[in-house]
Structures are given as structure tokens and as C-alpha cells.
Amino acid sequence: MRKLFATASIAALALSLAACGGSGAGGGTDEGAGSGGSDEQKTVGVAMPEQTLQRWINDGKAVREGLEEAGYKVELQYAGNDIPTQQEQIDQMITKGVDVLILASIDGAALSTQLDAAEAANIPVIAYDRLLTGNKNVDFYVTFDNFNVGVQQGTSLLTALGIVDADGKETGEKGPFNIELFAGSPDDNNAGFFFNGAMSVLKPHIDAGTLVVKSGQSEFGQVATQGWDQAKAQSRMDDLIAKSYQNDKIHGVLASNDALGRGAITAMQNGGYDAASMPPVTGQDAEIASVKMINEGLQYSTIFKDTRKLAAQSVQAAKDLLEGKSPEANDTETYDNGVVTVPSFLLESDVVTKDNYSSLLIDSGYYTQANVDKGSVD
Structure with missing residues (x-):
């Protein structure tokens, strides 16, 4: 076998x-x-x-x-x-x-x-x-290509910042852009694949100075979130804003799933960011609450794993x-x-943004537009 x-x-x-x-x-x-x-x-x-x-x-x-x-x-x-x-x-x-x-x-x-x-x-x-x-x-393992999920997340952040275009080609944009990283639970084997996949495309730009992790927290052990807990992500982002962003702005957030993304977004909203000033935030799982946020311009992307x-x-x-x-x-x-x-x-998984959520999630019957509008499947 x-x-x-x-x-x-x-x-x-x-x-x-x-x-x-x-x-x-x-x-x-x-x-x-x-x-x-x-x-x-x-x-x-x-x-x-x-x-x-x-x-x-x-x-x-x-x-x-x-x-x-x-x-x-x-x-x-x-x-x-x-x-x-x-x-x-x-x-x-x-x-x-x-x-x-x-x-x-x-x-x-x-x-x-x-x-x-x-x-x-x-x-x-x-x-x-x-x-x-x-x-x-x-005996067997059924999953998505988890390293590639991370690559998709990292690439979507680079796209949102204008560092690469829609085809993944570098634009010559030099930034610098301040980003922060939120990885998944250290007891979830997938969390490392997601993070390593994302860092495979982000780290060259960090090394070049185009991306700056202002907190200095860029290792998995520093950014992992026990239990994929949204409240813990929010608390950590609150702390990052207080310590590193009193006089500067966050330009992007790599969040390994939607719960972490929502936690970071809530903290930034409490810190004065609104839909117009919210930096691009990634996610994963196409949770309906986050798809609503994408439609409203609060979250940039998620990964749809059908x-x-x-x-x-x-x-x-x-x-x-x-x-x-x-x-x-x-x-x-x-x-x-x-x-x-x-x-x-x-x-295989798909990157979902405001531009394509309807074709990927609505047309496929996964959600209805009414689900997205209210942020609930009830």
C-alpha cells in the first residue's frame, strides 16, 4: 500500500x-x-x-x-x-x-x-x-498542495503592493513596504508548509529591502499563532502597532488563514485604519466572514480550497x-x-480577490451572493 x-x-x-x-x-x-x-x-x-x-x-x-x-x-x-x-x-x-x-x-x-x-x-x-x-x-494523505498555498498567499501580497503584476512578473517597484507576518499553529504540520511557501517568494524582497518587517519578527517561531486563534492574532497585532507603528504605517500583512487575517484587521481598525487605508491582508479557507470583508475592501485575498x-x-x-x-x-x-x-x-487551490470571488465562489455554488452580503451561510 x-x-x-x-x-x-x-x-x-x-x-x-x-x-x-x-x-x-x-x-x-x-x-x-x-x-x-x-x-x-x-x-x-x-x-x-x-x-x-x-x-x-x-x-x-x-x-x-x-x-x-x-x-x-x-x-x-x-x-x-x-x-x-x-x-x-x-x-x-x-x-x-x-x-x-x-x-x-x-x-x-x-x-x-x-x-x-x-x-x-x-x-x-x-x-x-x-x-x-x-x-x-x-495509509494515505489527502490534502491541497500546501507549499503552493503559501506561494499563492505570498504572491498575492506582492501583487497587491505592486511589486509583481497579475502575471507574476516583477514591476521594478522598490518600496520600501512595511509588512508583518502571521503564521499558523506550530502543532499543525501544514502551518510550516504555508509559511515556507509564502517566504519562498517574500524573502528575496525582504533581503533586497523592498519589504521591511519592521517588528523584526520574521521566523516561524516568532510569528506562529497557537490554535490559529483569531483573538491571539488580534492581540499580537495590537502589540505590534503599539511598539513599531506609532509613527509609521503597515503596508501589508501576510496572514496564513482567514481567522488570523480577521484578527489583524480588527486590531488595525482599532488602531485607526479604515477600508480606504487598510493595507492588503491575505488569508486562507474562503470563510464567508472574510469573503464579505474582501467584497467590502477590508481584506485583499483568501485561498479557496474547495x-x-x-x-x-x-x-x-x-x-x-x-x-x-x-x-x-x-x-x-x-x-x-x-x-x-x-x-x-x-x-489545487485558487486565489480569491474582489475581482474574482463571484466566478470562483458564487458561480460554482459554494456560496450565494446573499451569503456574501450578510457574511453568513445561515
Whole structure:
């Protein structure tokens, strides 16, 4: 199972999911998801980290609906961003005898005991969006190209500042522009990929003096935000403004996700910035509250990672594993979890700005314009 080849196309994925929906374990045929062609309905355990961020609500909903449509029972749990709670939830899923686990971890290194228990019970494990680390018992990883997400974030900031044009070509703009950096949680393996991807395009301009990190805080350990916490980002930006920007302006903010971006924006609003003077702020996850801010000119960009694609790929991987097949991977080299290199399927993401949010988010049916106008999907 560790040696996987080929790239699954979206068309092939759609066809295979349609087939699964028509003849899955819940469809009353002998071609169930389990081994040996049993018609016993299989159960998939799904662990999500929390429901504070809209993206995880969307992910849980999309995964559950995709699995149920494919004919599986679903045990879906949210852990309130509490590691012991998530550990207990997964323990209970294993005890109940789920047939496969899809795990979006709070801390990728904190589930080793559960992974060992899953292995002992012959339950395959799919890491969902966040890599599970420090244990060999991870069968597959489904995520977006996280380094490229960071590249997209950094490039969108450079575009907003006029340092590169819409095609990514340098304009000759020398600045200098004052920027500050807000990275994700240090216990989230993805946070480093996002930050390193962004810095791969920002650091040359920092070294050249076109970009200036006035606070001097430019290392991941200095700018990481535990728990991706919006309030912590706001507090840190309050402190940065007080210490470094009493007599100067912030010209740009790299925020690794929308919650961090909103925290920085709130602090800047409290510091006297309005829509007209707000510097460009990046984000990630296309959370509806941030898309509203983009439409209003308060946030410059976000990264759209379509959870429907991520869910569909996870459903296909679960189906393959339950049928004794190796899920198709398009990356077998990048994601070393410290013990093994986990075969992975990487999806592509999109940069969302005020100019294209309608075509990417509204036309695709992800949100409605009414959702954007009120900043809520309720």
C-alpha cells in the first residue's frame, strides 16, 4: 500500500464516485465497500478538529454527505480543538469497530496511540488535510498542495503592493513596504508548509529591502499563532502597532488563514485604519466572514480550497482502501511524517480577490451572493 502510482483526474474521480453511489454498501448489491463483496454496510469514522472555523463545518458536512451518498454509515465527531477529546473520540470509533478512519487532527503528533490501535484492529487510516506524524500507521494523505498555498498567499501580497503584476512578473517597484507576518499553529504540520511557501517568494524582497518587517519578527517561531486563534492574532497585532507603528504605517500583512487575517484587521481598525487605508491582508479557507470583508475592501485575498473536492477524494480513498486497493496518489515523495513517507493526493487551490470571488465562489455554488452580503451561510 506504500507504493502508489498515477494521478487521478477529476473526471475519473467523478465517475468512480458516481459508480460508488450507485452500487455501494448501502445500495443493496453484493458490491459493498467491505472485503469479499459482502453486502454489510460499512462505517467510516470521521474526526474533525473543531467547529469554530467555518471551514471545518464545511469539511465535515461535505465528507459526511459524500460518504452517505456512497452508501456508508458515518460516525462524525468534532473535538472542540481539545486534543484529549479527539483522542477519546477516535478511541471510541475504534472500539465500535468502524471500518476506516478519516482523521483531521488537532495535533498531528498526538494520535500515535490511536494509530497503533487502528493498526491492531486492521482499520485503515486516511489523514485529512493535516498530516499525521511520528507513526507508520498512516495509509494515505489527502490534502491541497500546501507549499503552493503559501506561494499563492505570498504572491498575492506582492501583487497587491505592486511589486509583481497579475502575471507574476516583477514591476521594478522598490518600496520600501512595511509588512508583518502571521503564521499558523506550530502543532499543525501544514502551518510550516504555508509559511515556507509564502517566504519562498517574500524573502528575496525582504533581503533586497523592498519589504521591511519592521517588528523584526520574521521566523516561524516568532510569528506562529497557537490554535490559529483569531483573538491571539488580534492581540499580537495590537502589540505590534503599539511598539513599531506609532509613527509609521503597515503596508501589508501576510496572514496564513482567514481567522488570523480577521484578527489583524480588527486590531488595525482599532488602531485607526479604515477600508480606504487598510493595507492588503491575505488569508486562507474562503470563510464567508472574510469573503464579505474582501467584497467590502477590508481584506485583499483568501485561498479557496474547495472542500467538496477534498471530501470527494477522501471518499474515493476510503472506498479503495475498503476494497483492498491502493488509492491513487500524485505525490509519493513530499510528505515524510518522521517515520514513513505517506502517499498523498494533492489538490489545487485558487486565489480569491474582489475581482474574482463571484466566478470562483458564487458561480460554482459554494456560496450565494446573499451569503456574501450578510457574511453568513445561515
